[in-house]
Amino acid sequence: MPEKYEDPFARIASMIGGDEYLKVARSLLKSEDATDEEIASSTGLRINMVRKVLYDLFGKSLITGIRVKDERKGWFVYRWRTRRDEVEHFIENQKKKIMERLQQRLDYENASDFYHCGSAECNRVTFEDALEGMFKCPSCGGVLNLKKNERARKAYAKKIEQITRDMQQVF
Ligand SMILES: [Zn+2]
Numbered sequence: 001m002p003e004k005y006e007d008p009f010a011r012i013a014s015m016i017g018g019d020e021y022l023k024v025a026r027s028l029l030k031s032e033d034a035t036d037e038e039i040a041s042s043t044g045l046r047i048n049m050v051r052k053v054l055y056d057l058f059g060k061s062l063i064t065g066i067r068v069k070d071e072r073k074g075w076f077v078y079r080w081r082t083r084r085d086e087v088e089h090f091i092e093n094q095k096k097k098i099m100e101r102l103q104q105r106l107d108y109e110n111a112s113d114f115y116h117c118g119s120a121e122c123n124r125v126t127f128e129d130a131l132e133g134m135f136k137c138p139s140c141g142g143v144l145n146l147k148k149n150e151r152a153r154k155a156y157a158k159k160i161e162q163i164t165r166d167m168q169q170v171f
Helices: 008-017 019-030 036-043 047-059 084-111 127-132 150-170
Strands: 063-069 076-082 114-116 145-147
Touching: 008 019, 008 047, 008 084, 019 036, 019 047, 019 076, 036 047, 036 076, 047 063, 047 076, 084 150, 114 127
Parallel strands: none
Antiparallel strands: 063 076, 114 145
């Protein structure tokens, strides 16, 4: 788990992939331009795990890799560096994605009518499905009635509010 005053780069890494990511992130913050092997030995993680984390962070534009020749070994290696300037941008994008998904759900709730038989064990169905089944519940065969989905609407609206608040606290 990240510490309370952990660098945002380490926090975000931990959020993406948990402890292994956190270890790699801390190592990158400690020594800039480290190679895969140097990170593996400083974190105690297996080299394959280190590479998996690095490529993922690289794919998300959170680190850069510079290809340099290792003079001792005579071959090319990558030296990795954090892109701490990208962290805020990344967080903003994630927030936007989550909010968009929730907003879509809310729009769906607002735009649709649902039908329900009244039994707690059965799911609600859309108007199209209700019509197709002659307004009989597909699970229990009971009569389907129009169900006000105010509750679901309110729940989603509340959820959006809560996530907005949570994200403001985390970052
Ligand atoms: Zn039913």
